[in-house]
Amino acid sequence: MGKNPEELLKTAEQEEYHHLVNRMKPKPPLAQNCMWAFVVGGLICVVGQIIMEYFISLGYSRQDAVSLESTSMIFLGALFTGLGIYDNLGAKAGAGSVVPITGFANAIVAPAMEFKREGYIFGVGAKMFSIAGPTLLFGFTASVLIGLAKLIMLYL
Amino acid sequence: MGAINKKGRQTFIFADPPCIISWASIVGPKEGEGPWSDDFDQILPDYLWGEASWEKTESKMLREAAKLALSKQGLQTSDIELMVAGDLLNQITSSNYAAREIAVPFLGLYGACSTMAESLLVAAAMVDGGYCERVLAATSSHHYSAERQYRAPVEQGVQRVPSSQWTATAAGAVILQKGGSGPRLSCATVGKVIDMGQTDAANMGAAMAPAAVDTIKAHFQETGRPHDYYDLVVTGDLAAVGLSVARELFVRVGLVPSPNFSDCGVLLYDGLQDVDSGGSGCGCSACMLTGPFLRKVAGGEMRNILLVSTGALMSPTTTFQKESIPAIAHAVAIENI
Amino acid sequence: MSLLMAFLVGGGLCLIGQLVMDLTKPGVSPGHILVGYITIGALLSAFGLYQPLVDIGGAGATVPLSGFGHSLAQGAIKEVAEKGWLGAFTGGISATAGGITAAIVFGYLAAVLFDPKD
Structure with missing residues (x-):
């Protein structure tokens, strides 16, 4: 409100510049990225499926098998991050390596291992939650709200 | 005064x-x-x-x-x-x-x-x-x-x-x-902070290109040197995207540095090194100057160059706070006199 | 067959994430994707929309982080029915306790044992 002519001119100039940059900026190779994301993401889930079916064959209940599968996938994600392989996969696969739970493990280990020189408590210990923290926060909050909503519905 | x-x-x-x-x-x-x-x-x-x-x-x-x-x-x-x-x-x-x-x-x-x-x-x-x-x-x-x-x-x-x-x-x-043998630093143009409202920290070249153009334009205007005075006008780290934006901006202001206008971020790596748009960082223009450029000027392969190092002045904090990216460029003229 | 379905469903969920990253404004980081998937997974699950995906895709729906959100939501819903309001606070986390503890412990161990590579 009440912008002076100089500010308006500046805004117009910035907008025009923004259009120029958008015209010049190379776009991500969408088809290629999507292909990689689909194939890598799909294959990671196939590994999870194999693990789950293995635990079912050992006599675990389906629900426990899912828990064991998550745990195993997290272990693998942490291991491959530690070995320095997961970031190379992520550079190619994008969301294909972020969305699976192995990507969650990667997001914990990657910042943690880099902050070792800042100490094991406030370096590794604090930094490992830089991405996992917000993720768990939103997950837990959603779960509590859903539980409370369910409670209200039970009493209605 | x-x-x-x-x-x-x-x-x-x-x-x-x-x-x-x-x-x-x-x-x-x-x-x-x-x-x-x-x-x-x-x-x-x-x-x-x-x-x-x-x-x-x-x-x-x-x-x-x-x-x-x-x-x-x-x-x-x-x-x-x-x-x-x-x-x-x-x-x-x-x-x-x-x-x-x-x-x-x-x-x-x-x-x-x-x-x-x-x-x-x-x-x-x-x-x-x-x-x-x-x-x-x-x-x-x-x-x-x-x-x-x-x-x-x-x-x-x-x-x-x-x-x-x-x-x-x-x-x-x-x-x-003071004195001695080697290329000389004849003049320099101090840049102004220019912010064209760019916010994408993954496209810093575009944030810095207007600053580079502004400084180079001021340099030629104030020194009165012709646009083809330098054998090479080279920016610091606009990289491929920023360089093409800068070329477009030069056409608009009616000043195209010639015969050669390039960017250290584009020159430092070859196309197969997986650096996307190109190089950046303080070391980018520093190593190009102290590597090939000074050797060429000292050896007489080039008479003079205008090095225009470019800087994006944001921090991770300002990026998180969604501030736009201010940029600056300083020019130094290095010549054999 | 179950492997093929896991591949298709899992791949599809990742594909959606890629489209979000490439087509929306710049700055959507892996962190945003993780937060988005866990939250949306929990919400879809609360409306009964995620279970069908698990039935079809198996690990293809449970390995993506939206599946983690699904476990959180289902755990809360189940325990609310058993324990009342306390279940809302304990259900989600007990259902996912294994995964979360694994993530923290394995994560810490990996960080202590390995160094970043160049």
Whole structure:
């Protein structure tokens, strides 16, 4: 409100510049990225499926098998991050390596291992939650709200 | 009124142009695999160089580049009267810690990736102003310490977008002296901070291009030099995206530097090195200057160059707060006189 | 067959994430994707929309982080029915306790044992 002519001119100039940059900026190779994301993401889930079916064959209940599968996938994600392989996969696969739970493990280990020189408590210990923290926060909050909503519905 | 050694608003003309008597460059493994491997003084075998952290390595690179530049002329650190340096890390620690070892009077600068030109400009003014006989200007950057501070952890699986740039692991040091033999720093244009409202930290070239164009335009206007005066006008780290935007902006303002206009970020790597848009970082223009450019000017292959180091002046905090990216560019003219 | 379905469903969920990253404004980081998937997964699950995906895709729906959100939501819903309001606070986290503890412990161990590679 009440912008002076100089500010308006500046805004117009910035907008025009923004259009120029958008015209010049190379776009991500969408088809290629999507292909990689689909194939890598799909294959990671196939590994999870194999693990789950293995635990079912050992006599675990389906629900426990899912828990064991998550745990195993997290272990693998942490291991491959530690070995320095997961970031190379992520550079190619994008969301294909972020969305699976192995990507969650990667997001914990990657910042943690880099902050070792800042100490094991406030370096590794604090930094490992830089991405996992917000993720768990939103997950837990959603779960509590859903539980409370369910409670209200039970009493209605 | 009016300063006697200044033309227009921004350009310093050095009455007795300081002489670049020595220079040195140290680069990382990736930079050493690029097109200029023969021009660098030292190529590191790995990214730690025997140190415990990337930050320490970055500081060591700056320190060793400075010592190397001195030793080429048989000088000691005590022969330096002033050290002017800066880098990308918080509180410019690479420079501070290097200055602790070099132990000469020190001025720390922050100009992000524009530091090479900025430090040369300050050093030249100190020499030409008669405050110092011999001054060291230096800067460095390290890919992994910068990634860690500005972007994501190295081992996190992050997909780079095509406009993103690769922070160079490189350091450059230049020794300026009153008189002597070598290329001279004849004039310099101090840049203004320009912000065109760009917010994408993965497209810094576009944020910096207007600053580079503004400084180059001011330089030619204020010095009155023709557009084809320099054999090469080279920006610091606009990279491919920023360079093409800058070319477009030059056409609009009716000034196209000729015969050669390029960018260190584009030149530093070859096309197959997976750096997306190109190089960036303080070391990008520093190692190109102290590697190929000064050799070519000193050897007479080029008569003169205008180095325009460009810097994006944001921080991770301002990026999170969704502030736009202010940018700056400083120009220094290096010629055989 | 179950492997093929896991591949297709899992791949499809990742593909959606890629489209979000490439087609929306710049700055959507892996962190945003993780937060988005866990939250949206929990919400879809609360409306009964995620279970069908698990039935079809198996690990293809449980391995993506939206599946973690699904476990959180289902755990809360189940325990609310058994324990009342306390279940809202304990259900989600007990259902996912294995995964979360694994993530923290394995994550810490990996960080202590390995160094970042160049």
